[in-house]
Each structure stands twice: as structure tokens, then as C-alpha cells.
Amino acid sequence: MINYTNILREHNLKATPQRLAIADELYKKGHISIESLYELMVNKFSSISLATIYKNINLMLENSFIQEIKIPYSKSVYELTQAPHSHLACEKCFAVEDITIDLNSIIDIITKESSFKITSTNLVLSGICENCQLG
Amino acid sequence: MINYTNILREHNLKATPQRLAIADELYKKGHISIESLYELMVNKFSSISLATIYKNINLMLENSFIQEIKIPYSKSVYELTQAPHSHLACEKCFAVEDITIDLNSIIDIITKESSFKITSTNLVLSGICENCQLG
DNA sequence: TTATTAAAGGATAAATATTATTTTTTATAT
DNA sequence: ATATAAAAAATAATATTTATCCTTTAATAA
Ligand SMILES: [Mn+2]
Ligand SMILES: [Mn+2]
Ligand SMILES: [Zn+2]
Ligand SMILES: [Zn+2]
Numbered sequence: 001m002i003n004y005t006n007i008l009r010e011h012n013l014k015a016t017p018q019r020l021a022i023a024d025e026l027y028k029k030g031h032i033s034i035e036s037l038y039e040l041m042v043n044k045f046s047s048i049s050l051a052t053i054y055k056n057i058n059l060m061l062e063n064s065f066i067q068e069i070k071i072p073y074s075k076s077v078y079e080l081t082q083a084p085h086s087h088l089a090c091e092k093c094f095a096v097e098d099i100t101i102d103l104n105s106i107i108d109i110i111t112k113e114s115s116f117k118i119t120s121t122n123l124v125l126s127g128i129c130e131n132c133q134l135g
Numbered sequence: 136m137i138n139y140t141n142i143l144r145e146h147n148l149k150a151t152p153q154r155l156a157i158a159d160e161l162y163k164k165g166h167i168s169i170e171s172l173y174e175l176m177v178n179k180f181s182s183i184s185l186a187t188i189y190k191n192i193n194l195m196l197e198n199s200f201i202q203e204i205k206i207p208y209s210k211s212v213y214e215l216t217q218a219p220h221s222h223l224a225c226e227k228c229f230a231v232e233d234i235t236i237d238l239n240s241i242i243d244i245i246t247k248e249s250s251f252k253i254t255s256t257n258l259v260l261s262g263i264c265e266n267c268q269l270g
Numbered sequence: 271t272t273a274t275t276a277a278a279g280g281a282t283a284a285a286t287a288t289t290a291t292t293t294t295t296t297a298t299a300t
Numbered sequence: 301a302t303a304t305a306a307a308a309a310a311t312a313a314t315a316t317t318t319a320t321c322c323t324t325t326a327a328t329a330a
Contacts, residue, residue: 014297016307034287049309054288056307070205072257088251099245106236110260116223116232118262122207125245127253149326151278169316184280189317191278272330279324287316295308300301 002027011065018045022056023065023080031069031077031087031096071096072126084121090129097129137162146200153180157191158215161201166212166222166231206231207261219256225264232264 004023005015013019018041025040026032032040038053057078060066066078071089077096088097103121110118139158140150148154153176160175161167167175173188192213195201201213206224212231223232238256245253 009298014306016297018308045308047309049311050287051289051310052308058289059307068207070207072203072205072255088245088249088253090251091254097251099249101241101245107260110223110234110236114223114234115265115268116225116260116262117268118223118260119226120207120261122259122261124257125242125251125253126255126257127251130250133250133252144327149277151326153279180279182280184282185316186281186318187279193318194278274329275325275327277324277326279322281322282320284319285317288314290313291311293308293310295306296304297306298304300303 008065011060011063013059013063013065018048018052019056019060021045022053022060026066026078026080030098031079033075033077035075037078069096069124070122071124086121086123086125088129089124089126090132091126092128092132095129095131099125143200146195146198148194148198148200153183153187154191154195156180157188157195158200161213161215165233166204166214168210168212170210172213204231204259205257206259221256221258221260223264224259224261225267226261227263227267230264230266234260 001024004020008015008019008023021041021044022037025037034053034057037057038050041048041053057066061068064081067081068076068078069087070076071087073091074089074094086099086101088099090096101123103123107118107121110116136159139155143150143154143158156176156179157172160172169188169192172192173185176183176188192201196203199216202216203211203213204222205211206222208226209224209229221234221236223234225231236258238258242253242256245251
């Protein structure tokens with residue numbers, strides 16, 4: 001159980017109980033959609049407003065405390081900011097897994113071939129996760 | 136000026152003037168957002184309904200006549216279905232360019248390392264396009 | 271051609287999703 | 301402890317997307 005008080009403050013975000021709970025859920029679940037996060041938060045703060053979720057998600061994004069991952073044919077999920085990495089998205093159960101892939105060779109090739117200056121990469125590989133292959 | 140009548144029919148879509156115009160704009164512009172497409176279409180069909188845009192985009196997606204591309208920190212854009220490829224997204228002018236990158240080696244590595252079955256890839260490289268580097 | 275019909279378009283309502291506003295509460299610094 | 305700027309809650313307002321209903325039309329077959 002990590003304490004996110006200082007990490008929030010380092011991102012210029014006041015460490016409110018709601019925000020600590022959001023950070024906690026993101027840490028535990030890894031990747032969460034807005035509506036899932038709201039449901040989880042209602043369990044802890046029965047009177048929490050959906051607007052509080054949205055305001056916090058947007059502020060946390062602006063201050064790079066979290067990142068948004070856009071998934072094809074699905075809702076966006078959010079995660080605590082960490083080292084750049086790619087994602088595996090299950091088309092059946094919609095689970096999202098982290099995967100570290102070295103894309104530097106690809107970036108190098110493009111940088112040589114074109115004059116586009118790449119600042120960040122976003123790779124989502126869709127398919128069927130291990131669990132869903134069994135069922 | 137390509138005639139999309141038969142291509143639409145091959146995708147089980149009636150070739151209406153509105154759909155032919157949508158196909159035409161997608162062909163000319165390459166990648167268009169919903170709202171841009173609506174603005175373009177209003178020029179050709181002054182009484183077109185926004186619902187017609189949404190219904191057609193959704194039907195065309197279901198029938199694989201077009202594809203959706205989700206762009207980080209930006210609205211989705213749509214394009215005519217073509218061979219799988221990746222995208223360069225300019226963070227300044229929001230232009231989206233096509234780029235063909237061979238991701239097979241990456242897929243192979245993941246297939247060996249994990250038991251996730253990849254069925255499609257989605258790579259968006261964000262940065263600054265050539266034009267925006269000049270200004 | 272003309273007739274038939276299922277599908278599509280237009281108008282608009284309804285449902286979702288997101289953001290803004292106002293008041294109350296609270297985290298943080300003094 | 302106090303002051304204060306920021307955050308939360310409640311709720312209104314927008315924005316986005318989908319559904320409905322009626323009219324029009326593309327596709328098909330007499
Ligand atoms: Mn991740
Ligand atoms: Mn493309
Ligand atoms: Zn799965
Ligand atoms: Zn640009």
C-alpha cells in the first residue's frame with residue numbers, strides 16, 4: 001500500500017482523500033476506465049460527484065500524474081505515469097496489459113526517412129489474452 | 136476522382152449521394168474527424184443531418200469500409216480502409232500522415248515471449264510535422 | 271419503365287458524456 | 301489556530317452520440 005501524498009504534491013496536486021483513493025485504485029488495477037473508476041470510488045465515498053472524477057482525471061493528466069491510453073473499439077483507460085511502454089488489449093474481456101517493447105530502431109528509421117520529429121510513441125496491440133484463449 | 140459506387144456496394148452499403156460524398160472527402164483528405172466531415176458535407180448537402188454523418192460513419196465502420204484512428208490528446212479521425220499502416224500525428228497542427236512500418240519482428244517477439252495472440256496493431260507516433268518545424 | 275420494398279435521409283428527441291458554476295468544505299502554509 | 305487558495309459536492313449547462321418517426325430513395329424485379 002503505497003502512500004501517494006508526496007507524489008501528488010510533486011505534481012502540484014493537493015493530496016485529498018479522493019485523490020489518494022484514485023491513485024490507489026490506479027495502482028491496484030493498473031488501467032481503469034472513467035466509469036469503472038467512478039464505481040470503485042462510490043464504494044469509498046458514497047457521496048462523491050462524477051464531476052470530481054472528471055476534474056481530477058483532467059488535472060492529473062495536465063500535471064502528468066497519470067496518462068490516458070486510447071484503445072481501439074473501446075473506452076480509454078488511465079494509468080499512473082511510468083516509463084513509456086506499450087499495451088496489449090484483449091478484444092474479448094477488454095483487459096489491458098503492459099508490455100515493454102523497444103521502438104528505438106523504428107524511430108531511427110523514420111527519423112532518417114522523413115523529417116517528422118517524433119516525441120512520443122503509442123502502440124496498442126489488439127488480440128486475445130491468455131485467459132480468453134482458454135474459455 | 137474515383138467512383139465509389141461499387142466499392143460501397145461490395146461493403147453492403149447502398150451508394151447514396153451522401154455516402155459517395157463522404158467517400159470522396161475521405162479519399163481527398165486522407166483522415167478526417169467527425170466535425171470536419173460534417174462541415175465539408177454541409178457545403179455539398181445544405182440540409183444534411185448530423186445524425187446522417189454518425190449513422191454512416193458507424194455503418195461504414197461495421198462494414199469495414201472505413202477505419203477509426205484514435206489519436207492521443209486529440210479527436211479520432213477516419214480513413215478509407217486500406218492495407219494496415221501506422222500514423223504520424225502532429226501535435227501542433229493535428230495533421231495525420233500515413234507511414235508504413237514493418238512491425239512483424241515486434242509481433243514475433245511478443246508471440247514468443249507471451250501467450251497473447253495479436254490480431255492487429257495500432258501505432259501512432261506523435262511529434263512535429265515538417266511544416267510545423269519551419270514556422 | 272413502373273412498381274415494390276427495404277434501407278437511408280432529415281428532423282428532432284432522447285440518452286450519454288463531459289464541462290461549468292456555485293456554494294461548502296478542506297489541505298496547506300503561516 | 302488562522303487564513304486562503306484549492307478541491308469537493310451539487311447541480312446546471314454543453315457537447316457528443318444515439319434513437320425515433322416520418323419521408324424519400326436506391327436497388328430489384330416485374
Ligand atoms: Mn500501461
Ligand atoms: Mn492512415
Ligand atoms: Zn481477455
Ligand atoms: Zn504540423
